[in-house]
Amino acid sequence: MKFLDEYRDPEAVARLASAIRKRVTRPWTLMEICGGQTHTILKSGLPDLLPPEISLLHGPGCPVCVTPVELIDRAVAIAARPEVIFTSFGDMLRVPGSSRSLFNAKAGGADVRIVYSPLDAVKLARANPSREVVFFAVGFETTAPANAMAVWQAAREGLRNFSVLVAHVLVPPAMEAILSAPDCRVNAFLAAGHVCTVMGYQEYEPIAARYRVPIVVTGFEPVDLLEGIHMAVQQLESGRAEVENQYSRSVRRDGNLPARQRIAEVFEISPRCWRGIGEIPASGLRLREPYRAFDAESRFAMEGLRSFESPECIAGLVLRGVKKPHECPAFGTLCTPESPLGAPMVSSEGACAAYHQYARHARSLRSA
Amino acid sequence: MNPICPTPFLNEDRILLAHGGGGRLTHQLIDRIFVPEFRNPALEALHDGALLTVGGARLAFTTDSYVVRPLFFPGGNIGDLAVYGTVNDLAMCGARPLYLSAGFILEEGLPVETLRQVAVSMRQAAGAAGVSLVTGDTKVVDKGKGDGMFINTAGIGLVQSERPIGPASVQPGDAVLVSGDLGSHGVAILSVREGLEFESPIVSDTAPLWTPVAALLEGGIEVHCLRDLTRGGLATSLNEIAAGRGAGIRVEEAAVPVREPVRAACEILGLDPLYVANEGRFAAFVPAAQAEAALGILRRCEVSAGAARIGEVSQEDPGSVILRSRIGGHRVLDMLSGEQLPRIC
Numbered sequence: 061m062k063f064l065d066e067y068r069d070p071e072a073v074a075r076l077a078s079a080i081r082k083r084v085t086r087p088w089t090l091m092e093i094c095g096g097q098t099h100t101i102l103k104s105g106l107p108d109l110l111p112p113e114i115s116l117l118h119g120p121g122c123p124v125c126v127t128p129v130e131l132i133d134r135a136v137a138i139a140a141r142p143e144v145i146f147t148s149f150g151d152m153l154r155v156p157g158s159s160r161s162l163f164n165a166k167a168g169g170a171d172v173r174i175v176y177s178p179l180d181a182v183k184l185a186r187a188n189p190s191r192e193v194v195f196f197a198v199g200f201e202t203t204a205p206a207n208a209m210a211v212w213q214a215a216r217e218g219l220r221n222f223s224v225l226v227a228h229v230l231v232p233p234a235m236e237a238i239l240s241a242p243d244c245r246v247n248a249f250l251a252a253g254h255v256c257t258v259m260g261y262q263e264y265e266p267i268a269a270r271y272r273v274p275i276v277v278t279g280f281e282p283v284d285l286l287e288g289i290h291m292a293v294q295q296l297e298s299g300r301a302e303v304e305n306q307y308s309r310s311v312r313r314d315g316n317l318p319a320r321q322r323i324a325e326v327f328e329i330s331p332r333c334w335r336g337i338g339e340i341p342a343s344g345l346r347l348r349e350p351y352r353a354f355d356a357e358s359r360f361a362m363e364g365l366r367s368f369e370s371p372e373c374i375a376g377l378v379l380r381g382v383k384k385p386h387e388c389p390a391f392g393t394l395c396t397p398e399s400p401l402g403a404p405m406v407s408s409e410g411a412c413a414a415y416h417q418y419a420r421h422a423r424s425l426r427s428a
Numbered sequence: 429m430n431p432i433c434p435t436p437f438l439n440e441d442r443i444l445l446a447h448g449g450g451g452r453l454t455h456q457l458i459d460r461i462f463v464p465e466f467r468n469p470a471l472e473a474l475h476d477g478a479l480l481t482v483g484g485a486r487l488a489f490t491t492d493s494y495v496v497r498p499l500f501f502p503g504g505n506i507g508d509l510a511v512y513g514t515v516n517d518l519a520m521c522g523a524r525p526l527y528l529s530a531g532f533i534l535e536e537g538l539p540v541e542t543l544r545q546v547a548v549s550m551r552q553a554a555g556a557a558g559v560s561l562v563t564g565d566t567k568v569v570d571k572g573k574g575d576g577m578f579i580n581t582a583g584i585g586l587v588q589s590e591r592p593i594g595p596a597s598v599q600p601g602d603a604v605l606v607s608g609d610l611g612s613h614g615v616a617i618l619s620v621r622e623g624l625e626f627e628s629p630i631v632s633d634t635a636p637l638w639t640p641v642a643a644l645l646e647g648g649i650e651v652h653c654l655r656d657l658t659r660g661g662l663a664t665s666l667n668e669i670a671a672g673r674g675a676g677i678r679v680e681e682a683a684v685p686v687r688e689p690v691r692a693a694c695e696i697l698g699l700d701p702l703y704v705a706n707e708g709r710f711a712a713f714v715p716a717a718q719a720e721a722a723l724g725i726l727r728r729c730e731v732s733a734g735a736a737r738i739g740e741v742s743q744e745d746p747g748s749v750i751l752r753s754r755i756g757g758h759r760v761l762d763m764l765s766g767e768q769l770p771r772i773c
Binding site for chain 1 (some may be wrong): 440443444445452453456494608621622691693695698751752753754755756757758759760762
């Protein structure tokens, strides 16, 4: 497959791994932001190829994982209403709320449907005028343009039976929260290529300067990741702390301007709660005033929702890179993909799911 | 409420779609409900079919239900699937398929012409597989209570292999072969369901598998285990065998044949072809010394012309399947816990 095979090429991988081994002189801890990157790392067995000095921490970049449990409970309650068709990306369906997931709601008779695009949810609303179609607008900056577009389109058509349950989060405030924590172990970041495709990387420059931390915008294939690691190691070894762009085939410094404009038109920045981390100021998006009519949270007012987290789950520590998934006492015993205690065990981008699926093997755990 | 039950019976109090996905949840149902209730030696072998000795004859007996949507898909329909699926389960026991039953559950309002087309396909498929459809049943349910048509088939075959074929016969050092490229059936179905179109259409691999199995047995290959790679794909089947035998299985990712359009479709849909269902592919465990001969025999049969050697059985990591990735790293190739879901971004 063109544009994929060259980034999975074993020879290119071996060349980069050897370059990293030659350059590294002391231990460094790198954090990849995006859960998609975490999965590539474990799925391809990439830690086997890295020198022991390099350790990789897995960041908070799994939108499903950081969606607060209250919002999952709200989604389950909305989905249970008979007039509602509840639509979502597939990942969200298995995530446990306080007691139930959307999959449980579906088995209990709720009309829950997987869509590939929020515009498909708009289409459903158009085709089912007597039903309320709700879309679970989850994600980082990557999914924000399409979600903004869906709301914008619904507004333009005057669709009154469409709404979105917004759970949008932003990457840079989360990076700052990690860097300012006293237990921070991160020496450099591999920034998320898809997020930067939309937003560019200007907003990372002040972070790199303020915290003296190298940030390399990195793609998602094995060659991308090794090249990103190599660039970060070169910066660390030579004492630089800059923003560099490994993923230049997709990312420009300014990002995708029309997409950014659409986000800015529909959404505004707001404080947001992160599951396992807590509230981070100015770290999320909510609908702007002219689009508030499409907000499912106010359309379906819910009283008496009481949410709670499993006390055994250490997702917050995992998401901030303080602990690795297998360091959790519940990992693989009390908490499995079949009976998860926290979202990182079931999301396709969750670090715990990646460890459980790919690295329960003693040797791969040692190298991871 | 405490979310942790001290003595979990089933983790879910209702049946989820994933209970039918062939992965871990399906196995929970089998292990915690069906086996304890139905307990007997033939069942507890947990093979593709039960092996029975009746009046001196060694029989294989199996059943399977077909609920595929859409009923017609590129390369086949529910009818030939219902014949081949059951015939293949018998073949995986080393048995020559002989007789099938067919039970139809029809939804009120189904066009008779659709049923006729399916019946025609079943007749043709039975002819191709060398079996007769000798008994059957028809039920009709109210409109909205069925997805057009469900079919159940059961089959009887005569065991041809002298040695027992199954996970218990697998030996360390065995070579693992697959009979052809993987993933076409699942992707063909999904592409119709999701309305995806590809430059070259992806056609289901549904086919009868007794011919290549018979060729292996007649060719003197000491076949240790056979498994068709249906629901849950290669990864699930290998995990069942690794767990059943208490052996480790190593797989070389680069050696697993997946056609380019299938790989591309899986990339788009966020699926792993190693977990995608096949309806005309199987894995064979044979002694390493006979691996090349077995491959030669398989490649001479049309349905298994794309056979490949993908791995081996080892004494390390008992119960696990370990994949060596294209770039040379290692990871666990686990059983899927539920359905493969489209990913978020």
